[in-house]
Amino acid sequence: MTSKPVNFFKSIPLWVKVLGGVAxxxxxxxxxxxxxxxxxxxVMCRIFMYMILAxxxxxxxxxxxxxxIGHAGFYCIGAYTEAILATKLGLSFWIALPLGGVMAALIxxxxxxxxxxxxxxxxxxxxxxxxxxxxLVALNWEGLTGGPIGIKGIPAPVFFGFKVTxxxxxxxxxxxxxxxxxxVTYRVINSRVGRAWMSIRxxxxxxxxxxxxxxxxxxxxxxxxxxxxxxxxxxxxxxxxFIASDMFxxxxxxxILSMVIIGGQGTLLGxxxxxxxxxxxxxxxxxxxxxxxxVYALLIIxxxxxxxxxxxxxxxSILAAKKIGGKTGRGKRGALAPAGGK
Amino acid sequence: MATILEARDVCQxxxxxxxxxxxxxxxxxxxIFGVIGPNGAGKTTFFNICSxxxxxxxxxxxxRGEPITGLLTEKIARKGMARTFQNIxxxxxxxxxxxxxxxxxxxxxxxxxxxxxxxxxxxxxxxxATEKAAEILERVGLSEFRDTLASNLPYGIQRKVEIAxxxxxxxxxxxxxxxxxxxxxxxxxxxxxxVKKLNAGGLTIVVIEHDMKFVMxxxxxxLVLNFGQKICEGTPDVxxxxxxxxxxxxxxxxxxxxxxxxx
Ligand SMILES: Nc1ncnc2c1ncn2[C@@H]1O[C@H](COP(=O)(O)OP(=O)(O)OP(=O)(O)O)[C@@H](O)[C@H]1O
Ligand SMILES: [Mg+2]
Numbered sequence: 332m333t334s335k336p337v338n339f340f341k342s343i344p345l346w347v348k349v350l351g352g353v354a355x356x357x358x359x360x361x362x363x364x365x366x367x368x369x370x371x372x373x374v375m376c377r378i379f380m381y382m383i384l385a386x387x388x389x390x391x392x393x394x395x396x397x398x399x400i401g402h403a404g405f406y407c408i409g410a411y412t413e414a415i416l417a418t419k420l421g422l423s424f425w426i427a428l429p430l431g432g433v434m435a436a437l438i439x440x441x442x443x444x445x446x447x448x449x450x451x452x453x454x455x456x457x458x459x460x461x462x463x464x465x466x467l468v469a470l471n472w473e474g475l476t477g478g479p480i481g482i483k484g485i486p487a488p489v490f491f492g493f494k495v496t497x498x499x500x501x502x503x504x505x506x507x508x509x510x511x512x513x514x515v516t517y518r519v520i521n522s523r524v525g526r527a528w529m530s531i532r533x534x535x536x537x538x539x540x541x542x543x544x545x546x547x548x549x550x551x552x553x554x555x556x557x558x559x560x561x562x563x564x565x566x567x568x569x570x571x572x573f574i575a576s577d578m579f580x581x582x583x584x585x586x587i588l589s590m591v592i593i594g595g596q597g598t599l600l601g602x603x604x605x606x607x608x609x610x611x612x613x614x615x616x617x618x619x620x621x622x623x624x625x626v627y628a629l630l631i632i633x634x635x636x637x638x639x640x641x642x643x644x645x646x647x648s649i650l651a652a653k654k655i656g657g658k659t660g661r662g663k664r665g666a667l668a669p670a671g672g673k
Numbered sequence: 674m675a676t677i678l679e680a681r682d683v684c685q686x687x688x689x690x691x692x693x694x695x696x697x698x699x700x701x702x703x704x705i706f707g708v709i710g711p712n713g714a715g716k717t718t719f720f721n722i723c724s725x726x727x728x729x730x731x732x733x734x735x736x737r738g739e740p741i742t743g744l745l746t747e748k749i750a751r752k753g754m755a756r757t758f759q760n761i762x763x764x765x766x767x768x769x770x771x772x773x774x775x776x777x778x779x780x781x782x783x784x785x786x787x788x789x790x791x792x793x794x795x796x797x798x799x800x801x802a803t804e805k806a807a808e809i810l811e812r813v814g815l816s817e818f819r820d821t822l823a824s825n826l827p828y829g830i831q832r833k834v835e836i837a838x839x840x841x842x843x844x845x846x847x848x849x850x851x852x853x854x855x856x857x858x859x860x861x862x863x864x865x866x867x868v869k870k871l872n873a874g875g876l877t878i879v880v881i882e883h884d885m886k887f888v889m890x891x892x893x894x895x896l897v898l899n900f901g902q903k904i905c906e907g908t909p910d911v912x913x914x915x916x917x918x919x920x921x922x923x924x925x926x927x928x929x930x931x932x933x934x935x936x
Contacts, residue, residue, distance in 0.1 A: 519785055526778070527778060529771075539745070540756050541775055543775070
């Protein structure tokens, strides 16, 4: 039995990682200066925003093994919270942004609490329903949300007296938020809290037998994911200047979910890669946009078959299975012989 | 010696099935306590009641002088009870070291905020968990598998990892559900020695096992269940010669004690 490194990324020497990280950061910071085309900036803004959305969904689905399908609902809450606070109360973006996250987290707690004792499938159904309910509330509560017209003229953030209006400016806001998300999540995942989340994903009963308060950790995990979806929404609202309920449909939820699955659940990098790929696909497939979801579906089916762990995932796929000690990747059922000899 | 774990008239019914029926049991501190019985006798169910996975239909569990009946599993773990599972429940896609580190959950206190700020608590906890986990792996003889995925290990080693993980809780009592299942005779012997060593270090151990040789050689007291009921309790010698036990295992008419030689 060889001790094989679990994670490919852990086997890369530190200096390569640091150098790679610095180079990537420099490239991302310099991109708008060398290539400030507004179309490109717009695509990049979307990519960064979806990195937060997919990344935060991955914290829920990939790390704690809960199943949230309605992530668009939290995205919606964040966006509306910011838009309402900014347009009705004239609150600064920098205050409305975290409040969007907090609001999404609180509602996340409300959604998750009744299902904490139940199996994952119930949560999936509840989140699906929740996402639709939020959209319908946004559509029908005309006094607050503008109803079918939505909210227009969401004011631009002001940064030390400087009005953030162009996508090249938003590029830096989204980049900073995505970087912050990545940094914070990395730290939380690689700690006792992250391990508790993962233990729930792997085996909830075993986790409980080790004293992990699974209900508490499932709830905080769900809130953490919802919080960042809210942040993404709150940043999106002034960027797009206009929001309406149909931007946060179930389709949007599936869109985020597909990024997580394509990139790889349960890895930090996976959803980032997924976001890049899906957003590029969206751009390329614009001429046949009505078939876009079909392409995603085919891609997801292919992924399930070839690399169920996603592009970046490190666990075993049906193709990689043979390489590991000659065993099939998934559990060795054969070895679970009837216990004891009587 | 004081009683550490006690069951009073514990019953567990699944619909009409009486999986555990009016079982009384007293485990003294420092015991290696065996629980045996034919398949389906209710042994695992009894463990599940003790560790809080099931709330018993009736009866009471008292752990270190305190009733714990119906308490959440994670609360009971915190009070000093650790266990392993009959059908190995490791964190499959995590390494052996990570598995054991999770066992330190209740002995560390890092919160999301201290993880985020990489506070002193965080670095102390990480150091503590990593060092102690490595220490336990050394003690159990698993150091070489430290970075191997749990699911890639052979069955016998996985059982050891599960014990190592349970030891990370620094429990007062350790419940082992068929730890020798899937082990060959020499591994079983090794396990017996290891259990005795742990016990000598002050840990009370309760063990369900079908391997009679293991039970008779390792345990100082034994509880025998059959169809959910206690049919005998006592030292290995008493159990070995008990007529009810022999009937339960080998049917009526067999010469008392004979069957064990073939078991
Ligand atoms: N969750 C459950 N729901 C319904 N019936 C159950 C449940 N758990 C156990 N049983 C039943 O209770 C009885 C006792 O099962 P248990 O697993 O405790 O036996 P055991 O003594 O551990 O047997 P083995 O030696 O095969 O492990 C069996 O008839 C089993 O089918
Ligand atoms: Mg059993």
